[in-house]
Amino acid sequence: MLSGLEKLKTRRAWLVPDFSIWGLPALGETEFLLVENVDNNRGVFFNIVNLTDTVQEVAFNQLTDHRGNQLPAEISAPLVIPRSKSDVPVFVVGTESDSQFKIARAAGDEKPVTADLLVMEMGN
Amino acid sequence: MQKNITATSSITGLGESLGRKLFKVSGGQYYDRLAAIVQTGPNDIKLAYADRPYSSWSEWQSVADDCDEGAFDCLMDSAGNIHVVYTEQTTLALVTKKLLFSSGGWAVGSKVTIYDGSGCYSPSANIEPGGDLWVSYSRLISPNKQVYAKSSSDGGASWGSGSSDPGVQISATALYAYSRVVMGLNDIHIIYTLGGTQLSIRSRPLTGGDWTSAYTLATGNGLTYNFDAAVGPDGLLAVVFSHDDLQYREYDGSNWGAIVTLAAGSKESPQVLFRQNIPVIVFLDTWAGSQKTIKYIDRQTGVFSAPQILDPHARPFDxxxxxxxxxxxxxxxxxxxxxxxxxxxxxxxxxxxxxxxxxxxxxxxxxxxxxxxxxxxxxxxxxxxxxxxxxxxxxxxxxxxxxxxxxxxxxxxxxxxxxxxxxxxxxxxxxxxxxxxxxxxxxxxxxxxxxxxxxxxxxxxxxxxxxxxx
The missing domain is CATH 2.60.120 (Jelly Rolls)
Structure with a gap:
């Protein structure tokens, strides 16, 4: 149950206009075998790795809302809703943490994409 | 996550050519189970499997003990059965075994001879969407080799008109020949190098018919087994190859694009993966002497990226x-x-x-x-x-x-x-x-x-x- 003050503090919302999104989605994991030779002793290894690490990590306190206010460093149970200002889709990758989120644009274009972000504090 | 799964006394361990040796069960109770097929000794092919997170692997199971060094390739059919194609060490005949997928494991079937009329090298195997199996290989006509192709329409039980039938001649004659069978949406492609100086392709509709004339994809020195090809979900045929530089060419169904140089200098083990319709090229790059890093290049932005190191744990120190x-x-x-x-x-x-x-x-x-x-x-x-x-x-x-x-x-x-x-x-x-x-x-x-x-x-x-x- 939220107290009156906590109720006021939750469900804050910020509009962050014209945010530049350069991140690209990870291409997923890939598995492979390799043969390593150390001093003529050969070993076969299985490995699994993620392709691309160009997902864009954004801390909330890096953002400035439409009124010119810096967002707080910590937001309780945040929800980030991006709206692309072009025909290139943008999306949040994974789940937002209280301090940051990951965002990416669809593959296919070299240029960053401009989007408006609606950041909402849902509260616990 | 990296796991040391076995030692090997084979020179190659994973075969000379860049075939397929790692498979994933795509459905059912054992969904995502991985099977690795490795040459653990000069003549031994063995199989082991693991489930996520792939940190614990099964005991190694013998598939064959009569394989010529480095001469094997594999494919998995839609039922999870694995077909292993290899050159017999003593006879140099091309043979196959079907590993029947049952109750989560693979039971090794009896050996079937594909061709035993002359020495066979560097096999490549693939499967049509309809289930027909295809093998291309280098047939020895001493001292030279020619690429041949042969198919089976009964799941590998019989091939062409019998073991004396070499199949269809694909290439001309040269001292060295290596090939790869690739399945497109509508065609089967055989891509091959000849004499170390030429990379070519011939194709045939999946529905049957004649093979196209040879089309030269690239010429140069050092064109051997360091090439690979794959078809994306949209039908794009991508070919990567290494000789003086690491290069790439693609076919969109109508035209071949120009040769694109991906990285300067000769590279090893180049392979093409597709992620949706995005080609990703992986390869080994020399860091110093015999030390090598695994790198990749992708085309997420519409142009190929600069090479990046794939494994964050194996690289120069920070x-x-x-x-x-x-x-x-x-x-x-x-x-x-x-x-x-x-x-x-x-x-x-x-x-x-x-x-x-x-x-x-x-x-x-x-x-x-x-x-x-x-x-x-x-x-x-x-x-x-x-x-x-x-x-x-x-x-x-x-x-x-x-x-x-x-x-x-x-x-x-x-x-x-x-x-x-x-x-x-x-x-x-x-x-x-x-x-x-x-x-x-x-x-x-x-x-x-x-x-x-x-x-x-x-x-x-x-x-x-x-x-x-x-």
Whole structure:
């Protein structure tokens, strides 16, 4: 149950206009075998790795809302809703943490994409 | 996650050509189960499997004990059965075995001869969407070879008109020939190199008909088995090949694009993967001498990216810090450890990596690492060192595997941990000389009479071959 003050503090919302999104989605994991030779002793290894690490990590306190206010460093149970200002889709990758989120644009274009972000504090 | 799954006494381990050796069950109770097929000895092919997170593998099961060195390829059909195609060691006949998928394991079937009329080399196997199996191989017509192709419409029980039938001749004659069978949406493609100087393709509709004339994709020197091809979900046929440079060409169903140079210099084990419709090229790149890094290039932005290192645990160090006990000073030699300049990795106060009791080499990375290789211009003499990692409270001693841990030979290759699964769970980052990293500390235990000096230091090992699941 939220107290009156906590109720006021939750469900804050910020509009962050014209945010530049350069991140690209990870291409997923890939598995492979390799043969390593150390001093003529050969070993076969299985490995699994993620392709691309160009997902864009954004801390909330890096953002400035439409009124010119810096967002707080910590937001309780945040929800980030991006709206692309072009025909290139943008999306949040994974789940937002209280301090940051990951965002990416669809593959296919070299240029960053401009989007408006609606950041909402849902509260616990 | 990296797991050491077996030793091998085979020269190639994964075969000479860049075929398929790693498969995933695509449905049912055993969904996502991976099967690896490896040449564990000069004549032995074995299979093991694992489930997520793939840290525990089954016992190795014998598939064949009569395989010629490096001459095998495999495919998996829609039911999870694996077909292994290989050259028999003594007869050089091309044979196959079907590994029947049942109750989560694979039962090895009896051997079927595909062709035994002359020596067969470098097989490549694939399967049509309708289930017909295809094999291309290099047929020896001494002293030269020709690429041939042969198919089976009954799941590998019989091939063409029998074991004396070599199949369809695909290529002209040359001393060297290597091929790859690739399935398109509407066509079967055989891509091959001939004489080390030419990369060509011939195709045929899946519905049957004639093979197209040979189309030359590239010419140059050193065109051997270092090529690969794949078809994306939209039908794009991508071919990657290495000779003087790593290059790429693609066919959109109507036209071949121009040759694109992806990376300068010859590369090894190039392979094409598709992620949705995005081509991703993986390959081995020489870092120094025989040391190699695994790199990849993708076309997410519409143009190919610069090559990036794929494995964050196997690369040059982020920090190489030398501590001189006498002067009580640190020297950052990270750039020198990565450069090709000879004899430039030393502490200015001592003129060497370490010498006196208490001198230290700190090797650090933002990711944990399991291997270190020193290339020494001056090997050390007369001293000893101890190795340790930071467990959050103390430096905990470790004993690396490998010759010359006391840095007393020109090349020192040391395995700190057998694989990534063996990383100590308590290995933590620590600040050394202002840098917060995962460190391994190498400290002089007894003083050297001759202190070692290095050309390079890196967590990059000698990787001979990579085979991606594709």
């Amino acid at each position: 920090g190489v810090i030398l501590y001189d006990k006498v002067s009580e000073s640190y020297a950052d030699r990270t750039d020198q450890a990565q450069s090709a300049t000879a004899a430039d990795v030393y502490h200015p106060a001592s003129g060497c990596l370490l010498k006196s009791s208490g001198d230290i080499i700190y090797l650090g990375m933002d990711d944990r690492f399991r291997y270190v290789e020193f290339t020494l211009s001056t090997p050390g003499g007369g001293g000893t060192v101890g190795y340790s990692y930071w467990d959050g409270s103390n430096w905990t001693a470790i004993t690396p595997t490998g010759d010359n841990p006391y840095l007393d030979a020109a090349g020192v290759a040391l395995v700190l941990w057998s694989d990534y699964a063996a990383f100590p769970v308590d290995w933590q980052k620590r600040i050394v000389n202002g840098e917060n990293r995962f460190w391994v500390k190498i400290e002089v235990a007894s003083a050297y009479t001759t202190g070692p000096v290095a050309d390079r230091v890196a967590a990059v090992s000698f990787i001979e071959k990579i085979i991606f699941r594709r």
